[in-house]
Amino acid sequence: MPLYLIFLFLVTAALYASVGFGGGSTYNALLVLSGVDYRILPAIALTCNIIVVAGGTYAFTRSGNLRLRRIAPFLITSIPAAWAGGRIPVSETLFIGALGFSLLAAGLHLALDRNRDVDAELKPAPAALAWIVGGCIGFLSGLVGIGGGIFLAPVLYLIRWGKPKEIAGACSVFILVNSLSGLAGQLMKLGDMNALSMIGAYWMLFPAVLVGGQIGSRMANVGLSSLTIKRLTAALILYVSVRLLLRWYGMVF
Structure with a gap:
């Protein structure tokens, strides 16, 4: 394994952790661009996600910024959906395309996002909305090996779910549980010990x-x-998403 890949993973983890996310999408992209077998990428990326966000979840819990009861409706559907997504075999073309577009959306969100506070009245999400959003993000998370927090955050801001630190705490635990569930699905899909040794x-x-x-x-x-x-x-x-989408375009066309 090249040393530059270890360094890039360290830098990615530092950048993502600084804004409350895990980095799974970029870990996957870096592994794709390094020529790693695409079948084991989600398992590696989700394990890295768990390592990064576990500490953040603990810190948010201690600071009182993790409102577990309020984020629970999103988790109810996201956890089984992430497992189901992780269980589904996908082609390399579909995997790279889904990952590339997911990264593009995530990069644009961060590029256009601004530091903000929520002054208006805060309110919990309607249960039906939370179930739908949680299930959709969870399924995508398990399918391509990401935690999904990068997609949950703008939704929570849009509906004025909480203050910025509370939303960061919610995203942290969302990433953690979806990464655990998605990893379980991915490992069940891989099955044989040869794949596990490849991850090792x-x-x-x-x-x-x-x-x-x-x-x-x-x-x-x-x-x-x-x-x-x-x-x-x-x-x-955005850099790695463009690289991935160019590769995907070459595979499709």
């Missing part, structure tokens, strides 16, 4: 994202504004 060959990526996640959790306190960090993260995501 990339074990050095796991301590890399652990270190990167810890760096990211402290980045906002060393002079960089959260808006600057978002722009840097967006630039990374």
